[in-house]
């Protein structure tokens with residue numbers, strides 16, 4: 198897993214609520230047996246017409262908006278557990294997703310792939326949308342170490358929560374398997390007494 | 394203080410605790426399928442480690458399989474490769490596979506209970522969000538991502554934070570023509586698609602208790618549609634009778650021991666929930682959805698509401714996609730497709746109900762309708778009972794087992810712009826095919842709508 202600490206970047210605004218993982222990556226693109234190349238089809242049906250031509254009004258087709266930070270409306274990543282959604286986001290080059298609310302499974306999948314999902318209050322989320330609307334080049338600095346987001350133009354700072362273990366994993370690029378494998382003796386002992 | 398059902402099972406599975414609050418949870422049964430497992434097996438190969446407990450792992454092919462001519466090689470190359478990859482992985486790592494052509498093949502959440510793999514008091518995971526279905530047995534069951542599939546394959550454990558607990562009670566008697574599907578669509582419409590996030594739900598109350606296991610599975614299945622990690626129902630006589638004598642159920646002395654334990658699985662009188670909600674069964678109408686998430690649902694006689702001030706963009710986007718507007722009623726709305734299937738409503742009870750309604754009737758000439766059984770065993774049972782004949786005589790296409798048009802991964806898709814009344818669980822944009830417009834409803838509503846060629850209030854027809 199790729200390490201993550203500080204990201205300073207312009208943002209991709211997606212002020213839509215309840216973005217489900219079927220939109221992030223539609224089922225017909227889940228036939229691959231590797232983790233690569235999903236970025237091409239990120240938000241496929243919002244991004245392209247059925248004939249493959251880009252939909253001009255979708256944010257990813259607007260060259261003004263780019264960057265490593267995606268900012269989205271509440272309940273981002275709901276629905277299917279497909280980790281392909283996180284792989285698509287990562288493959289596209291996004292390292293941080295900010296929303297006022299994340300679906301549980303997506304949040305876990307993101308963290309397991311070196312993507313930082315940050316939950317902020319609705320008010321701050323709207324402040325980001327406003328700033329980006331004013332100035333598409335507005336940048337944010339996200340510091341995982343300090344657990345803060347700063348809107349650089351205005352110096353507004355918002356702190357965020359993250360599980361300390363998950364923070365340590367992201368900072369160091371560790372994944373859960375390494376940790377769980379290190380518990381093998383404990384797991385064996387548990388199994389010996391376990392009923393089911 | 395007493396414990397909730399959820400806490401009793403969770404606590405019995407905690408192997409260890411990580412500083413800062415995560416639990417290492419032991420997983421009793423791991424179900425896998427072709428779409429979310431190949432990268433996990435590759436991960437094991439990269440680390441050069443085996444599957445920790447192949448005896449606790451069961452695989453099937455369901456999401457990406459054709460539902461016609463399953464005995465022939467899969468035509469589409471990528472799909473064929475994905476199914477073959479699962480077969481190869483299961484062979485290499487010693488995992489039992491009920492693949493295409495096997496009499497036990499089917500949707501993973503249908504075959505688990507059917508084979509007695511799913512038992513009360515267990516922890517069950519699968520790389521699929523509707524794993525919550527198994528909660529109907531008094532089981533902690535939830536969907537996981539592929540990284541977690543790899544964790545479970547490698548260690549039989551997961552690192553998790555413990556969710557909060559919610560109890561949703563439904564009391565009283567259901568109206569005629571109102572099914573388990575309507576109960577859960579009603580609850581989701583009240584809680585919204587995000588209202589259960591962070592919670593594990595226990596469904597209680599006499600309306601829930603009076604449901605069959607099939608009905609309970611339908612309710613628990615859709616817990617994820619309000620964002621909950623899972624849903625569960627305390628096991629009782631109905632549960633025990635369903636599990637008894639199934640292929641993988643405990644037998645003899647083991648059964649007695651297991652039963653003794655299962656009978657302790659309920660929320661204590663004085664157990665405290667983080668949130669409690671109550672519904673009256675009699676208030677529930679047959680439900681339909683009008684938008685692009687399962688929270689956008691209403692009683693069949695209702696009108697589409699106006700958007701709330703904030704969030705109106707998303708709301709309008711949804712209605713726009715559906716070709717509907719605020720104030721519209723759905724009763725009488727023409728449709729062209731009906732899909733009866735998916736892990737929500739493809740069990741034998743669903744097929745019996747649909748067959749008994751359509752017997753001697755014909756679907757409207759404007760309708761294309763398919764019935765996709767949840768498993769080969771469901772299909773075989775339906776054929777044994779002559780349901781296949783009733784359904785095909787009525788004009789339904791009766792297919793082989795799989796997820797099919799629930800997610801439109803194989804060729805079973807609803808064409809762009811068409812309205813489909815579907816017994817599945819998701820009405821997202823493009824879920825049943827690019828541009829398809831899905832209206833979620835019960836199997837009875839779907840059957841009646843197929844016959845009439847439009848959305849109907851089934852209460853007026855039975």
Ligand code: SF4
Nearest residue numbers: 523735736796799800
């Ligand atoms: S039937 Fe639909 S919801 Fe159920 S497991 Fe298959 S794709 Fe998922």
